[in-house]
Amino acid sequence: MYITSQYCISAQHSSSGFNFSQAPESPAENHFLAIEPPYSFIPVSSLRRMGKLVRMGLGAALPLLQNTTPSAIIMATANAGKDDCVNFLNQIIEYDEGMLTPLNFVQSTPNSLAGQIGLISQNRGYNITHVQLGHAFENALLDAQMWLTDHPETQVLLGAADDLNRYHELYEQKAGWVKAKSEGENNFLDSNTPGSFHGEAATMFMTSLSAKNAILKIAAVEIWDGEDEKDLTDRVERFLTAHHKGASQPVLYSGENGDCRILKYYNLMEKSILDGAKFRYKQACGEFPTSTSFALWLAGESYLQKKWPLTLLKNGTVPDQMENILIYNCYKGIQHSLILVEPV
Amino acid sequence: MSRRIAVTGIGMVSAIGNDVPGHLDSLKQGRTGISQLENFPSRYAGKIPVGEIKINTLILSKELGLNNKGLTRTTLLAMKALREAVVYSALTPEIIASKETAIINANTVGGMCLTDEMYADSRPETPPSPYIPSYSFAATAVFFQKFYGCKGIMNTINTACSSSANSIMYGARLMRAGLAKRALVGGSDSMAKFTINGFNALRILSNAPCRPFDANRNGLNLGEGAAYLVLEWEDDAQEKPIYGYVAGYGNTNDSHHASALSSEGFGPSLAMQMALDSAGIPPKEINYINAHGTATENNDLVESVAMKKIFGEVPPFNSSKCLTGHTLGAAGALEACISLLCLKEQQIFPATGFSQTIPETGLIPETKLTGIPLRYIMSNSFGFGGNCSSLIFSKS
Amino acid sequence: METTELKKQLKQQIVKFLNLTSVNPDEIKDDEPLFGEGLGLDSIDSIELIVLLNREYGITIEDPKEGRKILVDINTMVDYIEKNRTK
Numbered sequence: 001m002y003i004t005s006q007y008c009i010s011a012q013h014s015s016s017g018f019n020f021s022q023a024p025e026s027p028a029e030n031h032f033l034a035i036e037p038p039y040s041f042i043p044v045s046s047l048r049r050m051g052k053l054v055r056m057g058l059g060a061a062l063p064l065l066q067n068t069t070p071s072a073i074i075m076a077t078a079n080a081g082k083d084d085c086v087n088f089l090n091q092i093i094e095y096d097e098g099m100l101t102p103l104n105f106v107q108s109t110p111n112s113l114a115g116q117i118g119l120i121s122q123n124r125g126y127n128i129t130h131v132q133l134g135h136a137f138e139n140a141l142l143d144a145q146m147w148l149t150d151h152p153e154t155q156v157l158l159g160a161a162d163d164l165n166r167y168h169e170l171y172e173q174k175a176g177w178v179k180a181k182s183e184g185e186n187n188f189l190d191s192n193t194p195g196s197f198h199g200e201a202a203t204m205f206m207t208s209l210s211a212k213n214a215i216l217k218i219a220a221v222e223i224w225d226g227e228d229e230k231d232l233t234d235r236v237e238r239f240l241t242a243h244h245k246g247a248s249q250p251v252l253y254s255g256e257n258g259d260c261r262i263l264k265y266y267n268l269m270e271k272s273i274l275d276g277a278k279f280r281y282k283q284a285c286g287e288f289p290t291s292t293s294f295a296l297w298l299a300g301e302s303y304l305q306k307k308w309p310l311t312l313l314k315n316g317t318v319p320d321q322m323e324n325i326l327i328y329n330c331y332k333g334i335q336h337s338l339i340l341v342e343p344v
Numbered sequence: 345m346s347r348r349i350a351v352t353g354i355g356m357v358s359a360i361g362n363d364v365p366g367h368l369d370s371l372k373q374g375r376t377g378i379s380q381l382e383n384f385p386s387r388y389a390g391k392i393p394v395g396e397i398k399i400n401t402l403i404l405s406k407e408l409g410l411n412n413k414g415l416t417r418t419t420l421l422a423m424k425a426l427r428e429a430v431v432y433s434a435l436t437p438e439i440i441a442s443k444e445t446a447i448i449n450a451n452t453v454g455g456m457c458l459t460d461e462m463y464a465d466s467r468p469e470t471p472p473s474p475y476i477p478s479y480s481f482a483a484t485a486v487f488f489q490k491f492y493g494c495k496g497i498m499n500t501i502n503t504a505c506s507s508s509a510n511s512i513m514y515g516a517r518l519m520r521a522g523l524a525k526r527a528l529v530g531g532s533d534s535m536a537k538f539t540i541n542g543f544n545a546l547r548i549l550s551n552a553p554c555r556p557f558d559a560n561r562n563g564l565n566l567g568e569g570a571a572y573l574v575l576e577w578e579d580d581a582q583e584k585p586i587y588g589y590v591a592g593y594g595n596t597n598d599s600h601h602a603s604a605l606s607s608e609g610f611g612p613s614l615a616m617q618m619a620l621d622s623a624g625i626p627p628k629e630i631n632y633i634n635a636h637g638t639a640t641e642n643n644d645l646v647e648s649v650a651m652k653k654i655f656g657e658v659p660p661f662n663s664s665k666c667l668t669g670h671t672l673g674a675a676g677a678l679e680a681c682i683s684l685l686c687l688k689e690q691q692i693f694p695a696t697g698f699s700q701t702i703p704e705t706g707l708i709p710e711t712k713l714t715g716i717p718l719r720y721i722m723s724n725s726f727g728f729g730g731n732c733s734s735l736i737f738s739k740s
Numbered sequence: 741m742e743t744t745e746l747k748k749q750l751k752q753q754i755v756k757f758l759n760l761t762s763v764n765p766d767e768i769k770d771d772e773p774l775f776g777e778g779l780g781l782d783s784i785d786s787i788e789l790i791v792l793l794n795r796e797y798g799i800t801i802e803d804p805k806e807g808r809k810i811l812v813d814i815n816t817m818v819d820y821i822e823k824n825r826t827k
Binding site for chain 1: 386443456462465466477479495502537603
């Protein structure tokens with residue numbers, strides 16, 4: 001499967017591409033808030049109804065839909081709707097289940113984004129939303145691959161969006177997944193304490209089976225759940241043997257996020273690729289369930305601009321040419337993802 | 345489709361039964377599970393009819409031997425139905441955990457059924473409850489994975505009321521793509537203050553038992569439930585009872601409005617056509633349609649228009665929601681299981697609430713227990729966000 | 741409250757309640773249709789306006805269909821509020 005166009009709204013000025021020459025925007029406080037561009041394609045009359053996630057998601061999707069009608073709209077999200085949900089709960093409590101306004105309820109379903117994209121672009125094709133947390137985007141990716149295999153002359157809009165809404169962040173903090181600002185002052189990725197800095201992004205891709213005008217090729221995807229370290233190293237070895245055709249090690253775009261409880265998996269992954277270059281993408285976007293979509297976008301930007309994101313480099317030998325990129329993420333120490341991409 | 349995907353196990357729990365035999369008995373009798381809300385305190389207790397499962401959550405957790413704090417009613421119902429399905433299919437824990445087994449779950453409300461706990465946790469000053477991980481839409485699938493130690497693809501789909509129909513479709517497609525050898529697919533949702541108030545705010549709840557496809561219908565009855573199907577290749581199911589085959593599926597978007605269908609029924613009719621195309625059969629091969637039929641003014645009219653558009657002469661049809669209520673994330677799978685029971689019994693089960701046809705379309709749903717040859721059954725589910733899905737099952 | 745003042749207040753309330761960020765309340769004409777043409781509101785908005793009438797003016801409208809007969813334009817709404825308000 002190939003990516004032919006992409007768009008990202010994140011804590012970086014990503015709507016104009018990734019800036020390889022400057023250090024990434026730092027987190028404000030202990031989280032990464034999205035920098036939203038002016039939205040020229042969203043009808044003003046529709047904007048009023050939208051929460052941030054739907055607004056960002058539409059803002060990232062509509063530019064890609066100006067000249068293309070995909071046969072499917074496949075989205076991933078984990079956080080969608082929490083803000084609307086709690087706002088509706090507030091109404092239930094405040095008005096004691098009396099007369100309530102329905103908009104929060106309607107917006108609290110995670111498929112609002114995919115539904116709105118379909119509605120505004122008048123697209124009646126296959127439309128689905130995957131919500132399996134750290135594997136939501138990967139399932140969407142697999143879904144897109146399967147759909148394209150059955151509909152090879154078409155294109156698929158594949159995307160992910162998670163917003164750092166107030167209530168979601170509070171729940172994450174209470175559950176021990178958020179790092180205090182003071183702990184991450186130099187670089188939250190190196191702080192070696194529990195938790196991380198959370199972020200938000202909406203990332204959209206137009207995908208196709210044709211390599212024409214493609215930005216990158218998705219060579220392989222694998223996901224699994226578990227805490228077994230040997231299983232991780234065995235799977236990575238098999239994965240690379242089966243799919244990585246380069247002479248040298250792939251470059252690693254690692255989802256390392258500063259949470260000391262999960263670091264062991266990232267350390268094992270780094271050992272698996274020996275002295276290959278290791279970049280930590282969450283330094284630019286923070287932690288959120290569908291963060292591998294940002295990593296994939298960053299890989300596409302790297303190939304487009306033929307540059308490595310040196311400001312995110314952890315260690316390793318940076319290749320002169322564009323090489324295969326292996327994206328690895330381990331969400332909350334349980335959900336592991338491997339995505340291998342190739343330049344075209 | 346060449347190689348056939350067989351359904352080798354089903355599990356069901358809803359207001360009309362705690363298991364498959366219980367459902368079959370109620371379905372044949374046309375015995376409704378619609379009653380007054382009792383399980384939790386609400387302004388609406390005793391006021392609105394619902395399809396409530398008359399087992400309280402504590403008893404359910406004891407029955408299942410699952411006393412983990414943080415397990416929601418949504419997950420407990422799911423576990424109950426999943427266990428039944430895997431027993432019928434004789435799947436061992438090792439097979440369930442195998443990397444060749446995909447588990448595809450669905451819900452709409454999921455952990456948000458914990459209305460009061462979620463509200464309490466949303467206050468910065470309150471200490472964290474053990475329920476926080478349960479608020480995620482994926483919580484049930486996460487629990488399944490931990491419980492069985494699953495090594496295969498795990499996923500949760502959320503497309504509002506069509507969610508578990510899409511789980512079935514996704515599981516079947518994973519198998520056809522060679523990404524899974526078998527798939528456990530389905531969904532669950534439990535009664536919640538959140539959903540009762542949400543649907544009430546939209547003014548689409550009826551204050552009486554619902555009347556699908558009736559001229560005087562005035563809204564839906566919420567329900568709760570869970571249903572799972574075990575999908576396996578026909579070749580792997582030689583020794584097993586087969587409830588039917590997944591013959592076709594379709595998914596489209598109506599692209600009209602966040603919470604209402606277009607009057608032309610674009611989404612529903614396209615979904616049905618897509619399912620027919622994928623099954624490789626013309627409309628006249630469908631012997632019965634288990635309709636979405638929520639009894640809202642919008643859905644039943646649009647669904648009728650769409651059925652007429654696709655079928656011309658509409659086959660026998662009705663909606664099971666007059667018996668079970670609208671079980672949201674479980675609806676697609678629950679009604680798929682009902683369709684499979686129809687195939688097995690070669691009967692269309694009765695439906696209640698109908699007395700007068702919708703004047704614009706003149707369609708009359710089946711109301712009585714009817715024995716007719718059934719080879720292909722279509723089951724439809726339409727949801728918020730315009731998500732429309734259609735499944736076709738064929739006789740074994 | 742004077743009718744003209746009530747009309748002005750209602751327009752501000754509608755813009756705020758429905759989050760019509762691109763609309764200036766003073767520019768809403770009294771006889772401009774609220775639904776379809778004019779302001780272009782939809783079925784969810786009609787329910788929201790019924791809730792607004794309840795919360796701000798103590799008016800209860802049970803049936804949304806009846807509500808649509810009242811929610812035609814600012815004039816019909818204000819007329820109904822003046823006759824039925826309990827707050």
